[in-house]
Amino acid sequence: MAETTGYRAEAKYLLIAPSKVRRVADTIRRKPYSEAIAILEHLPHKGAKLLYKVLKSAAANALYQNKKLDEDMLYVKELLVNEGPRMKRMWIRGRGRADILQRRMSHIKVVVDEIQKVGE
Numbered sequence: 001m002a003e004t005t006g007y008r009a010e011a012k013y014l015l016i017a018p019s020k021v022r023r024v025a026d027t028i029r030r031k032p033y034s035e036a037i038a039i040l041e042h043l044p045h046k047g048a049k050l051l052y053k054v055l056k057s058a059a060a061n062a063l064y065q066n067k068k069l070d071e072d073m074l075y076v077k078e079l080l081v082n083e084g085p086r087m088k089r090m091w092i093r094g095r096g097r098a099d100i101l102q103r104r105m106s107h108i109k110v111v112v113d114e115i116q117k118v119g120e
Contacts, residue, residue: 006077006113007062011054013084017104021047021081025108033059033074033112051079051108058110069114078111 014021024047028036033055040052055076063069084105091101 004078004111006111007058007065008109008111009054009058009061010110011050011057011108014050014106014108015103016046016050016106018081018083018106020045021050021106021108024048024051025079025081028055028076029079031076032115033071033076036076050106051110054108054110055112058112062112062114066114073114074112075115076110077113078109080107080109082107082109 024040024043024045027043028039028051031039036055037052040048040055059071059074062074063071084107086105087103089101089103091099093099
C-alpha cells in the first residue's frame with residue numbers, strides 16, 4: 001500500500017464502534033476543510049465530536065509544517081475509520097449462563113492536503 005501525501009493525524013483506541021463513526025465520516029469525506037468543520041460542529045453524534053478533534057489536529061499539523069497554507073486551501077483527502085481491539089466482558093444471564101459483551105474500539109486516520117488549482 002502506497003503512502004499517501006498530505007498532512008495527517010490519527011486517534012487510536014477510541015471507545016466507539018467503527019460503524020457509528022463511519023456514518024458520520026461518509027458525510028465529510030473529500031470536502032473542503034471549512035465545510036467539513038461546519039458539518040461536524042452541528043451534528044449531535046459522539047463520532048462527530050471525535051472526528052472534529054482529529055480533523056482539527058490534521059489541519060494544525062498542515063499549518064505548522066507549511067506556513068504558506070491557509071485553512072481555506074485545505075480539503076479532506078483521506079478519512080479512514082478502522083476497527084481496533086475489542087474489550088470482552090462477561091454478561092451474566094439467567095439459569096447460570098453468561099454471554100460475551102464486546103465493546104468495540106475505533107482507529108481514525110485523517111489526511112488533509114492542499115486544494116490543487118486547475119492550471120497546476
